[in-house]
Amino acid sequence: MGALLEIKDLKKYFKTPRGLLHAVDGINFTLDRGKTLGVVGESGCGKSTLGRLIVHLIEPTGGRIFFEGRDCTDLSRQALLESRRKMQMIFQDPFSSLNPRMTVKETILEPMIIHGMFGGNQSEQALRVREIMDAVGLAENLADSYPHELDGGRRQRIGIARALALEPKFIVCDEPVSALDVSIQAQILNLMQDIQNERGLTYIFITHDLSVVKHISDDICVMYLGNMVEKCPAGEIFKTHCHPYTRALLSAIPIAKAGARRERILLKGEISSPIEPKPGCRFAPRCLEARQDCSETQPDLMEISPGHMVACHLYSKCKSNKT
Ligand SMILES: Nc1ncnc2c1ncn2[C@@H]1O[C@H](COP(=O)(O)OP(=O)(O)OP(=O)(O)O)[C@@H](O)[C@H]1O
Numbered sequence: 001m002g003a004l005l006e007i008k009d010l011k012k013y014f015k016t017p018r019g020l021l022h023a024v025d026g027i028n029f030t031l032d033r034g035k036t037l038g039v040v041g042e043s044g045c046g047k048s049t050l051g052r053l054i055v056h057l058i059e060p061t062g063g064r065i066f067f068e069g070r071d072c073t074d075l076s077r078q079a080l081l082e083s084r085r086k087m088q089m090i091f092q093d094p095f096s097s098l099n100p101r102m103t104v105k106e107t108i109l110e111p112m113i114i115h116g117m118f119g120g121n122q123s124e125q126a127l128r129v130r131e132i133m134d135a136v137g138l139a140e141n142l143a144d145s146y147p148h149e150l151d152g153g154r155r156q157r158i159g160i161a162r163a164l165a166l167e168p169k170f171i172v173c174d175e176p177v178s179a180l181d182v183s184i185q186a187q188i189l190n191l192m193q194d195i196q197n198e199r200g201l202t203y204i205f206i207t208h209d210l211s212v213v214k215h216i217s218d219d220i221c222v223m224y225l226g227n228m229v230e231k232c233p234a235g236e237i238f239k240t241h242c243h244p245y246t247r248a249l250l251s252a253i254p255i256a257k258a259g260a261r262r263e264r265i266l267l268k269g270e271i272s273s274p275i276e277p278k279p280g281c282r283f284a285p286r287c288l289e290a291r292q293d294c295s296e297t298q299p300d301l302m303e304i305s306p307g308h309m310v311a312c313h314l315y316s317k318c319k320s321n322k323t
Pocket residue numbers: 014015016021022023041042043044045046047048049050208274
């Protein structure tokens with residue numbers, strides 16, 4: 001066991017006409033082999049940018065990425081190709097991330113050809129395509145179908161199959177079920193968990209919806225405007241969550257039990273701009289509990305109990321909140 005991935009002070013700033021946009025601004029965490037880290041937060045908080053940084057689709061502005069104990073932040077072209085084999089990404093919208101002119105078989109085969117899997121042996125590659133299609137629940141007779149001929153659930157199964165083609169160790173799943181019907185979401189989530197257990201995969205699972213990650217994550221990280229505001233074991237976030245933003249996110253999850261009600265916390269105030277952000281806590285303008293120091297200095301991430309980190313000046317007031 002041990003850490004597969006270690007992220008240190010990772011930053012990504014985009015140049016915009018109005019100044020530097022701090023999309024990811026100093027993220028730190030470690031992720032152990034075979035585990036799932038759920039990353040939640042509202043639209044624009046930097047979840048996809050974080051995922052893309054980790055799989056080297058974009059270059060960081062600052063910070064380091066360690067994979068299997070090796071610093072792989074600045075990789076040569078060859079090393080980048082090798083690391084891409086081990087790290088894959090599944091995207092939100094399977095329709096736009098799949099090539100409409102490629103059949104199911106060709107889509108899964110393509111990365112194997114690029115990486116010269118099985119020494120380029122075509123019959124072994126074809127065998128592997130069949131094995132993966134079976135693993136993701138795609139019937140053999142769909143091999144020559146095109147994405148537009150299939151429903152959303154099957155299209156996402158192709159996206160998963162393609163990600164598995166190179167036998168990766170780690171997958172960033174970027175909102176993989178958000179575009180699917182609720183009934184299909186559960187099927188795909190179950191499939192992803194089965195595949196993880198069978199192959200010992202490590203996941204980062206990105207979503208804006210806490211209710212989606214609560215079942216499949218070991219740890220949950222809550223992001224707000226490029227910062228990590230809370231990280232803790234998944235089971236704990238529903239009992240002793242401390243950050244006021246996490247509380248607001250949780251209050252939006254409906255309770256399945258008949259007659260049960262949870263008071264919804266409605267956030268007021270404007271979302272701060274991620275462009276040249278002001279000093280202080282980025283959540284302060286919308287925080288119902290903000291004090292003066294909240295808009296003056298940015299709170300550090302502090303460990304308030306084993307494995308539970310919170311970045312909030314009010315952390316000392318943290319108490320057990322049953323939701
Ligand atoms: N290539 C880019 N150039 C400039 N700004 C960008 C670029 N990519 C992302 N951003 C900005 O970075 C911020 C974070 O974007 P990101 O896509 O990572 O958010 P997200 O949390 O994934 O949102 P969503 O839930 O909508 O997918 C946003 O303000 C976005 O506009």
